[in-house]
Amino acid sequence: MTKQVVFSEEANPPLPIYSQAIISGKTIYVSGSIGIDREFKLVPGGVQAQTRAALDNMTKILKGAGVDRSAVLKCNVFLTNLKQDFAPMNEVYQEYFPKDPPARTCIGVAALPLGADMEIECIAELP
Incomplete structure (x- = not known):
């Protein structure tokens, strides 16, 4: 098995304890993204703003691997308030995956890093 670390400026x-993504074979495993800026501060505006920031970051990582969101096969979304934030998160998520969305799991969790409301990770495929 060979693996390649993906890094997008x-x-x-x-x-330092994880990579943005790893490529193994033709599969890209993108680490979880939360709604933060480059200084690791949560973006203001609640779950929708955080979802947008996290998906933008995930998109940049995918670009660094040479693909776009159409290559995404599966997403895992984690929400700290599943009951309250599921619908607002989905509104933003649909903007990023308007047609033929990937498979997805959405899980309620007790807490996320830096007090984030949501986190998303994905698996994508190289052409």
């Missing part, structure tokens, strides 16, 4: 920098 455009995306938020990863902490």
Whole structure:
């Protein structure tokens, strides 16, 4: 097995304990993104603003791997308030995946890093 680390200068920098993404074979495993800026501060505006920031960051990482969102096969979304934030998160999510959306799981969790409301990760495929 060979693996290649993906690093995008455009995306938020990863902490030293993980990579933005890893390519193995033709599969890209993108680490979770939360709604933060480059200085690791949560973006204001609640779950919708955080979802937009996280998806923008994920998009930049995918671009660094040589693909766009159409290559995404599966997303996992984590919400700290599933009951309240599921519908607002979905409104933004649909903007990024308007046609033929990837498979997805959405999970309620007790807490996320930096007090984020949501986190998203994905698996994508190289052409």
